[in-house]
Amino acid sequence: MGSPHITIHQKAFRPYLSAAALDEAVTALAARLSADYAGREPLFVVVLTGAFMFASDLLKRMTEPCEIVFIRVASYEGTASSGVVQEILGLREDVQGRHLVVVEDIVDTGTTMHQLLPTLLAKGPASVEIATLFSKPASLRHDIALRYVALEIPNDFVVGYGLDYDGLGRNLPDVYVAV
Numbered sequence: 627m628g629s630p631h632i633t634i635h636q637k638a639f640r641p642y643l644s645a646a647a648l649d650e651a652v653t654a655l656a657a658r659l660s661a662d663y664a665g666r667e668p669l670f671v672v673v674l675t676g677a678f679m680f681a682s683d684l685l686k687r688m689t690e691p692c693e694i695v696f697i698r699v700a701s702y703e704g705t706a707s708s709g710v711v712q713e714i715l716g717l718r719e720d721v722q723g724r725h726l727v728v729v730e731d732i733v734d735t736g737t738t739m740h741q742l743l744p745t746l747l748a749k750g751p752a753s754v755e756i757a758t759l760f761s762k763p764a765s766l767r768h769d770i771a772l773r774y775v776a777l778e779i780p781n782d783f784v785v786g787y788g789l790d791y792d793g794l795g796r797n798l799p800d801v802y803v804a805v
């Protein structure tokens with residue numbers, strides 16, 4: 627059963643999570659979000675590119691009215707000693723007073739979300755939560771609240787269902803793990 631091993635850029639991956647298992651986890655998460663955000667008209671902020679497939683499946687299962695925007699996150703070193711600066715590309719909506727749900731593919735070390743959240747909070751939303759397909763609790767290095775996690779996975783490199791290995795693998799309906 628299951629699909630065979632695959633090779634991407636000369637690297638071997640084995641089947642890890644089937645499309646059916648992903649569907650079950652995403653459906654359960656959508657039910658929680660639908661209940662929690664009923665009557666609040668949340669604005670889902672989907673972080674491209676990795677979250678596109680997860681977002682599509684998650685949001686078509688939302689039973690409550692909601693809005694959806696897509697953003698990209700650009701990181702660059704600050705000019706002075708400010709360290710990494712996070713810029714949000716594509717967020718033209720006024721998020722003041724809105725309930726935001728950031729839709730991510732993976733929270734790994736948590737650095738991306740740790741940098742993105744203050745930038746979003748500075749725009750004055752009513753609330754901000756994170757909905758992520760995967761989290762890797764063993765590699766989390768920042769104190770960030772992950773309220774909506776579809777699946778917790780070990781600290782391994784995965785591809786498929788939107789996630790890539792050097793550009794390839796995003797189209798795969800199942801998730802594979804590096805061997």
Ligand code: 5GP
Nearest residue numbers: 732733734735736737738782783784789790
């Ligand atoms: P963080 O900032 O939380 O360390 O990393 C988040 C980003 O790293 C994710 O949005 C994703 O792009 C990338 N990433 C982390 N782990 C994996 C993985 O197992 N597979 C893939 N394809 N990307 C990953």
